[in-house]
Amino acid sequence: MAQESKSGHRLKTRLTEKLGCRYPIISAGMGGPSRSELAAAVSEAGGFGLLGMVREPPALIEKEIAAVRARTDRPFGVNVIPASTDPKLLDEQLEVCFAAKVPAMCFFWSVMPGVVARAREADCLVLYQVGSVADAIEAERAGADIVIVQGVEAGGHVRGKLPLSVLLPEVAAAIKLPIAASGGIVTGADMIAAMAVGADGVHCGTVFLPTPESFAHDFHKRRILDAKSGDxxxxxxxxxxxxxxxxxxxxxxxxxxxxxxxxxxxxxxxxxxxxxxxxxxxxxxxxxxxxxxxxxxxxxxxxxxxAGEGAGRVNKARSAAQVIADMMAEAEASLDRLEAMRA
Incomplete structure (x- = not known):
């Protein structure tokens, strides 16, 4: 298990308080790669792991939730995407998650207030990933607890149309909820930069995809590790x-x-x-x-x-715990550098 670093104390944020995790790092609920091994490893290492259960059958979701709990007693969440899921299947997915009393649900794409309300009624924290100021405001009004702001640099399905550096401060000025920044973030320095313009933490996918805990095929992992900037x-x-x-x-x-x-x-x-x-x-x-x-x-x-735009800076295979440890060490070094500039 990763040891708590000095920056772990300096980076206690609204996000870590709300999610009950040590470090302000959420692993993205990537449909397919983010199964129980990855989600549990991230949570156990002090981050917040998400199961990526996009359009998965309820039986698999139930199995994966149990598998996470067999590996860690730390909080985690389940990611589903209402807009791309048949309504009957979505209803079954939600019922399985609620019956299992998962700590949090993460939703993506267009904001659906009714789904948020159902999750809140089931005592789940709600994270909503959005790609615009308007959707962030709608997610807040719908009752979400945390908003994930996705820039156009993100890998996988991309809701955002603006660079994260442009969208993030605009969202931070428009809502009062804790914010996780998403899109091209692969280092602790990236995390500090995002927090400087309004984020309370980060949401990362590409950096976790090549880990041994990821359910991605080795072919996909190698593509990430071999990628160059601009690929x-x-x-x-x-x-x-x-x-x-x-x-x-x-x-x-x-x-x-x-x-x-x-x-x-x-x-x-x-x-x-x-x-x-x-x-x-x-x-x-x-x-x-x-x-x-x-x-x-x-x-x-x-x-x-x-893959996100940060893939060109992910060039070595590491465990999920090592990714988190490295990001926190890099964040610590960035904070030290900034403090030295003020001295």
Whole structure:
């Protein structure tokens, strides 16, 4: 377990108080990679782990919640995405989470006040990831406890259209809730920079994706570790399984290269349904949003290698606990540097 550093005391924030964690670091609920091993490892190391249960069957969610609790007694949350989930399945997902008395729920994409109300009634903390000032205000009005502000630099599905450095201070000025910054954050220095303009902590995905605890396929992990700055693209090419006009950020691959500069305008209804792989007995379609997992077989290179703009600075494999320890040490060094400048 990571030891508490000096910066751990200096970085007690509204976020750590609300979530009951030692460090202001949330691991993103990445659908697929963020299973129980990763969520539990992050929480046990002092951060706040999220299970990524996007459109997963209730039985798997129940199993993964139990698996987290078998690994740690620290708080964690479950991430689902109401806007991209069949209403019946969403209802079943929520009921499983509420029955298991999970400490927190995290929601993403368009704000749905009714879902927030249900979670609050079940005594769950509610984190809502948003990509605009308007959505942040709506999440606050709906009763969310924490808002995650996503900049356009983020990997995976991207709600934000502005750089985090622009959007974050605007949201901080508009709402009173604790804020976690998301998008391109992979170091403790990034965390301190975000906190300087309004964040109470950070929400990170790409930096945790190559950890051994991540359920991502080794192929995807290697793509992250080999990435250079500027290797990601923002596109709607990987559009199947999500509503239209749902951009993603991925590392370039053969599919993005094949379309050249035509990275936009790929409506899911106009894309072919061509199987390129399989996972858990289900086909994976070309242009779908399914990234390769440990259990995935097929043409992995054509599947979306989700990654944020910070991927170029993630160049060595580390455990989730080491990622958190490194980020806190980097944060400590950044604070020391700033204090020395004031002396």
């Amino acid at each position: 990601t693209v923002h596109t709607d090419l990987f559009a199947l399984n999500w509503p239209p006009n749902s951009p993603v950020r991925v590392l370039r691959n053969s599919l993005t290269e094949a379309v050249g500069h035509k990275l936009w305008g790929h409506h899911p209804d106009k894309l072919p349904r061509e199987p390129i792989g399989e996972d858990a007995g289900q086909p994976i379609l070309k242009f779908s949003t399914h990234s390769p997992l440990r259990t995935t077989t097929g043409d992995l290179e054509k599947m979306p290698p989700f």
